[in-house]
Amino acid sequence: MKPLRIALTKGRLEKDTVALFETIGFDCEAVKNKGRKLILPVGEHLEVVLAKAADVITYVEHGVCDLGVVGKDTIMEYGTSFYEVLDLGFGRCRFALAAPKGSDFFSGYASKTIATKYPNVARNYFESKAMDIRFIKIEGSVELAPLLGLSDAIVDIVETGSTLRENGLEVVETVCDISARLIVNTASLKLRKAEIEELVAQMEQATQEK
Amino acid sequence: MKNYNMITPEGTKDLLFEDCLAHRYVERTLTGVFSSRGFNEVVTPGLEFYDVFDPDFSGIAQEIMYKMSDRHGRLVVMRPDSTIPIARMTATRLQKQRKPIRLYYVQQIYRSNPGLTGRRNEMMQTGIELLGAAGRRADLEVIVTAVEALSKCVPNFRLELGHAGFFRALTAQLPISDDLREDIRSSIESKNYAALNTILDTLEDSRQVDAVRRLPRLFGGEEVFAQAEPLCEDEESSATLAYLHELYQSLVELGLGDRMIVDLGLVQRNDYYTGIIFSAYMENIGDAILLGGRYDKLSEQFGSPMPAVGFAVNVDALAELLLKQGRIQPPKAVDILVHSDSGYEIKALQYASQLAGSGYKCESSVFTTREEALAYARAQGIRRVDFVNGSVETMNGIGEKV
Numbered sequence: 001m002k003p004l005r006i007a008l009t010k011g012r013l014e015k016d017t018v019a020l021f022e023t024i025g026f027d028c029e030a031v032k033n034k035g036r037k038l039i040l041p042v043g044e045h046l047e048v049v050l051a052k053a054a055d056v057i058t059y060v061e062h063g064v065c066d067l068g069v070v071g072k073d074t075i076m077e078y079g080t081s082f083y084e085v086l087d088l089g090f091g092r093c094r095f096a097l098a099a100p101k102g103s104d105f106f107s108g109y110a111s112k113t114i115a116t117k118y119p120n121v122a123r124n125y126f127e128s129k130a131m132d133i134r135f136i137k138i139e140g141s142v143e144l145a146p147l148l149g150l151s152d153a154i155v156d157i158v159e160t161g162s163t164l165r166e167n168g169l170e171v172v173e174t175v176c177d178i179s180a181r182l183i184v185n186t187a188s189l190k191l192r193k194a195e196i197e198e199l200v201a202q203m204e205q206a207t208q209e210k
Numbered sequence: 211m212k213n214y215n216m217i218t219p220e221g222t223k224d225l226l227f228e229d230c231l232a233h234r235y236v237e238r239t240l241t242g243v244f245s246s247r248g249f250n251e252v253v254t255p256g257l258e259f260y261d262v263f264d265p266d267f268s269g270i271a272q273e274i275m276y277k278m279s280d281r282h283g284r285l286v287v288m289r290p291d292s293t294i295p296i297a298r299m300t301a302t303r304l305q306k307q308r309k310p311i312r313l314y315y316v317q318q319i320y321r322s323n324p325g326l327t328g329r330r331n332e333m334m335q336t337g338i339e340l341l342g343a344a345g346r347r348a349d350l351e352v353i354v355t356a357v358e359a360l361s362k363c364v365p366n367f368r369l370e371l372g373h374a375g376f377f378r379a380l381t382a383q384l385p386i387s388d389d390l391r392e393d394i395r396s397s398i399e400s401k402n403y404a405a406l407n408t409i410l411d412t413l414e415d416s417r418q419v420d421a422v423r424r425l426p427r428l429f430g431g432e433e434v435f436a437q438a439e440p441l442c443e444d445e446e447s448s449a450t451l452a453y454l455h456e457l458y459q460s461l462v463e464l465g466l467g468d469r470m471i472v473d474l475g476l477v478q479r480n481d482y483y484t485g486i487i488f489s490a491y492m493e494n495i496g497d498a499i500l501l502g503g504r505y506d507k508l509s510e511q512f513g514s515p516m517p518a519v520g521f522a523v524n525v526d527a528l529a530e531l532l533l534k535q536g537r538i539q540p541p542k543a544v545d546i547l548v549h550s551d552s553g554y555e556i557k558a559l560q561y562a563s564q565l566a567g568s569g570y571k572c573e574s575s576v577f578t579t580r581e582e583a584l585a586y587a588r589a590q591g592i593r594r595v596d597f598v599n600g601s602v603e604t605m606n607g608i609g610e611k612v
Contacts, residue, residue: 062328063496080324083401181404187491187498189401190368190471193430 003041004188004195007049007056007065009074013180014050016090017069021046023206045195054078057183066188066196072178073157077118083189085200086182089207095121095175098164099153100146105172112152115145122155125175143167221323221331232529232538233334236363237316240336240523243359244314247351249338252313254295256320260285262298267511269481274321288320292335293520294482294508300341301512309342309516316525330526337502339520341509346453349486349504350460352519356500357466360490363528367490367499368469371461372476373454374483374503377425379447383418394422398475401426417443429473432458438474457486482508488521495531499524543591549575549583551599558598565596584609 008014018028026043031050034040040048049065053074059065060082068082071091075084095118099105105112113134116122126133138145145151147167157178158164158171182203189196218224225233241251265272268291276288289295292315304311316336323329340352353369360367377398381391390409397406403426413419421441428434435455442448454472461470476487485504492499502521509516532538546565550558558574565572573592575583580597584605587595593607606612 058327061496063494080327081400084405085401085403087404184401185496187493187496190370190429190473190491191493193471 001045001195003045003047004067004192004199005047005049005065006042007051007059007068007070009053009056009068009070009180010050013053013069013071013091016088016180020088020090020203020206023209024202046199057082060183060185063185063187066185066192067199068183069180070183072176072181073118073121075181075183076121076124076176078120079183082186083184084181085184086204086207088180088182088203091180092178093157093159094177095125095155096158096171097125097153097155097173097175098143098158098169099172101168101170103152105153113150114153114155115142115151116155117142118155118157121175125155143169219331220325221329223330228533228538228540229529231541232533233525235532235538236525236528237334237336239362240359240525241314241316243355243362244336244338247312247355247358249312249314249340249355252296252299252315253317254289254292254299254315256289256318257286258289258295258298260287263287263290263294264511267482267508268294269478274323276320276322289317290319290321292317292319292337292522293339293505296339296520297341297505297508297518298512300339300518301509301514301516304341305514310348311341312338313341314338334525334529335522336525337520337522339518341518341520342516343519344506344517346457346460348517348519349457352502352521353457353461353486353488354464356488356490356502356521356523357464360500360523364492364499364531366469367492368471369461369466370471370473370476370489370491370498371454371458372473372487373450373485374476374478374487375450375485376447376454376474377422377477379444379450380418380421380425380441382446383444384413384416384422386413395477398422398426398477401475403427417441421447425477426475428475429471431471432462434472434474454486478503485519492531495527497524497527499527543593544571544573545592545594546570546572547575547583547587547590547592547595548572549577549580549595549597551580551597552578554598554600561596561598561602 008017018031021028021042028042030040031042031048038050042048051059053070056068056070057074057078060068061080073095111132111134113136114122115136115138117138119135119137122135136151142154142156143163145154155175161171164170182200184196260277263270263275270290275290277285280286296313300311319333319335321331323331338355340348357369377395394409397409406423406426410419410423424441428438435451438451442451458472478487482505483503484506487503489498490500500521500523504519506517509518548558548562562572562574577583577586583595587607595605597603604612
C-alpha cells in the first residue's frame with residue numbers, strides 16, 4: 001500500500017506537527033534529521049512533504065498530497081476546495097485591523113487605505129462591512145505603511161501585539177482567530193477513507209491530550 | 211506594446227498528435243456507450259446570453275464566466291456549463307417531443323479560474339441528459355450508463371452517491387436565516403467540523419441540530435444508512451434516506467457494491483441539483499472525473515417544467531490519465547511514401563489513392579528528386595518507398611530494391 005502523503009508548513013507548524021506525531025507514537029527521526037531532503041518517511045504509513053504554507057494548499061488541492069497542515073490564515077488567503085477536518089489547536093494567533101494609536105479608523109466618510117500581506121482576507125473583511133477600501137499589498141513589515149503615511153491602517157496577523165505597541169499602533173478590531181488546520185484532498189478522502197479517518201482520529205486524540 | 215502572438219492564454223493548451231488521439235479515444239468510447247443506450251447527440255452554441263446562466267439558480271459565480279457584449283450591447287458568455295443550455299434547448303425547442311428525451315453532448319466549457327493554479331479554463335466534457343423522466347428507473351438508468359461508460363475507459367474508480375434533498379429536509383426544521391443556512395452548508399461541504407460546531411453551538415440543542423452536526427461524518431459504505439436513520443425526524447428526510455438506500459441496494463445488485471461510497475454530507479453550492487447527486491473519483495486525480503445528479507427545477511427557469519437527470523465527464527482528465535499510463539501511443543509513420551519521377555505526377559497521385567483505398571496509410575512525396583524522397587523516408591521511419599514512372603519500383607526505407 002502506498003503511504004499517505006502529508007504536506008507540512010515548514011517552520012513552527014512543522015515542529016508542532018512532529019511533536020503531535022510523536023505523541024501518537026510515530027517514528028519521526030527522518031524528519032528531525034532531514035538535512036536538505038523535502039520528502040521524508042514517518043513511520044510506515046506516512047510520508048511527510050515540507051513546503052511553504054501556500055504551497056501546502058496547492059499540493060493538497062491538486063491531490064499530489066493527500067493531507068496538509070497549514071494555518072487558517074493561509075487557507076483564508078489562498079484556499080478554495082478541500083476538506084478542512086481538524087483544528088489542531090497550535091499556531092494560535094489572530095487576524096486584526098490595527099491603526100495608529102488614538103486615530104478613529106471608522107470615523108468620517110473619506111475612503112480609507114489599508115496595507116496588508118493578505119489582500120483577500122482584507123477584502124472579504126471590508127466587503128462584509130460594505131466598506132470601499134483602497135488596498136495596497138506589502139510584502140515585509142506591514143507596520144511601516146501607516147508610520148510612513150502610506151495607509152490609514154493595516155490588516156495583519158497579531159500574536160502578542162508587542163510589535164504593534166512598539167510602533168505606536170493598536171488593534172481596532174479582531175478580524176478572526178487563527179490556528180493550524182488539518183486539510184484533506186477531496187478525492188483522497190473518498191478513495192482512502194479508512195486510512196485517513198484513522199490518522200485524523202489519532203491526531204484529534206493527541207491534540208486533546210496535549 | 212507587448213505582443214502575445216506566440217503563446218496561448220492561461221488555462222488553455224494546444225493538443226498535439228497523441229493528445230488528440232487520447233481525447234478522441236475517450237470521446238469515442240464514452241459516446242459509443244451513450245449512443246448504444248439510445249442517447250442522441252446535440253451541440254449547443256459556444257456563446258449564450260448571460261441570462262441563461264443567471265447565478266441565482268445556476269450556482270455559477272459571475273466572476274468565473276467569460277463575458278462580452280453582442281452588437282446590441284447585450285451580455286453574452288462563453289458557455290460555462292452544458293446542462294443549463296441543454297435544459298434551455300429542451301424546454302424551448304423540444305416541448306412537444308415525446309418524453310423522455312435522451313441527449314448526449316461532447317463540447318468545451320469555459321471558466322475563468324483564479325490564475326496560476328494550474329487549472330484549465332477550457333475543458334472538454336461529454337455527458338448525457340435524460341429529460342422528462344422522474345423516479346428511480348430514470349436515476350438508475352443514468353448512473354448505470356455512467357458506470358458502463360467510465361468502465362470502458364478506466365478500470366478503477368469510486369462512485370459516490372448523495373442526495374441534495376437530505377440537507378434541505380434536515381435544516382428546513384431549524385429556525386435559522388438563509389445566510390446562516392449557507393454558512394452551515396459550506397462548512398458541511400468542506401467537512402469543516404470545527405466551524406460547523408461553532409455555528410451549531412449558538413443554536414438551541416435539538417435532535418435536528420444534532421443530526422446536522424453529524425452530517426459531514428455520514429459517509430462510507432452501507433452502514434451510513436443505519437447511522438443516519440435515527441437522525442431523521444421528519445417524513446421528508448426519512449423518505450429521502452429510504453430512497454437513497456433503495457437506489458444503493460439496486461446498484462449493489464448490479465455488482466457495484468465494492469466501488470460505491472455514500473456521502474450524505476454531499477451538499478453542493480447553491481446549484482441546480484434537487485435530488486440524487488453522484489460523482490466518480492480516481493487515484494492520482496485530485497478532483498472528481500464525473501459529476502452528475504437530478505435537476506427537476508431547472509427547465510422551469512426556461513418556461514417548461516420537467517424533471518431531468520444527467521452527468522458530465524471530464525474528458526481532459528481521462529485523456530491525460532491514459533497518456534500517463536502509456537495506453538495511447540504517438541501516431542506511427544505511414545506505411546508507404548509514393549514518389550513520382552518527373553512527368554508522372556498525376557499517375558503517382560492515382561496510384562497513392564489506390565493504395566489508400568486498399569487500406570495502406572500512404573503519403574505522396576512533395577520532393578523533386580528520389581534522393582530527397584529517400585532521405586525524408588529514412589528520417590520519418592517510413593519503411594517502403596514506391597517510385598512511380600512508367601511502372602512502379604518499390605524500395606525499402608534505406609533505398610534498397612525489394
